[in-house]
Amino acid sequence: MTDRQLLEDGYDIHIHASPDVIPRALDLAQLCREAENAGMAGILIKDHCTSTVGRAAALNQMGRGICRFFSALALNPPVGGMNPCAVEASLKAGVDVIYFPTYGAAHHIAIWGAGKPPTAFPLPGQGFSGISILDEYMTLKAEATKILELIAEHDAVLATGHISPHESLILLRKARELGIERLLVTHASESVSAFTEEEQQEAVNLGAVVEHSFFAATPSCPNPITLERMRDMIRVVGVANVVLSSDFGQKANGNPVKNYVRHLERMQALGFSAPEIRQMICINPQKLLARSSCSFI
Secondary structure (H helix, E strand, C coil): CCHHHHHCCCEEEEECCECCCCCCCCEHHHHHHHHHHCCCCEEEECCCCCCCHHHHHHHHHHCCCCCEEECEEECCHHHCCCCHHHHHHHHHHCCCEEECCCCCEHHHHHHHCCCCCCCCCCCCCCCCCCECCECCCCCECHHHHHHHHHHHHHCCEEECCCCCHHHHHHHHHHHHHCCCCCEEECCCCCCCCCCCHHHHHHHHHCCEEEEEEHHHHCCCCCCCCCHHHHHHHHHHHCHHHEEEECCECCHHHCCHHHHHHHHHHHHHHCCCCHHHHHHHHHHHHHHHHCCCCCCCC
């Protein structure tokens, strides 16, 4: 099977590209060309420090209409952390996904450290302990609830980010209570998230889609796992509940589109059928990202 055949109508809901705070393997124009040449249907551009809604809109206007680009906002220190004002502004501009804190999360800093590779992004200063979504009573902070209400109002996707699995499940429960239907567990098998199989199943029971990103199986990721381990976790919750993504863009991992293909081929070699791969890179991400008003569905 050729690269184009494997990626035809496929999505990668987690790619980093220049411009960014740190060097990336491709810039936006290069990424657009690679995705269109591969026949991809969609790419989500993620930036840990700012909204990508303007970049996605420009690419969608300037591209050939083959690949649709989606946008995100991550609630880290450069946008004020859990800042409802920043969330409201991005949602009104058309952002697709709101990530709760990633590299600025207290859990992330406890696991991977503050301001260190692979997420050496700006922090308020030395001694910053990170952002928790919970207050001293272990309940959701008011600003977290307000952000969920905004996500529900705008029918956006809620992504858990790099908060702990415990925090994530509390967040998902509240999201369901508020009527949010599009829920994403962010790269569940990366060491900074590290959802157990039981936690992944609980998230699925709450209506979430579980993302597994191939970055987790590369030397660029602290404490990487094997693709065999990723396969086993996917089998527990089932391909109907999983989205595969790359989380590529690191210079060490080279061209993110081509490396995505190589990892999909490895997953096929590990026993996933062509229809199962299609389920995880075409059908499930399309359902996750598609608002009812979108014309491409």
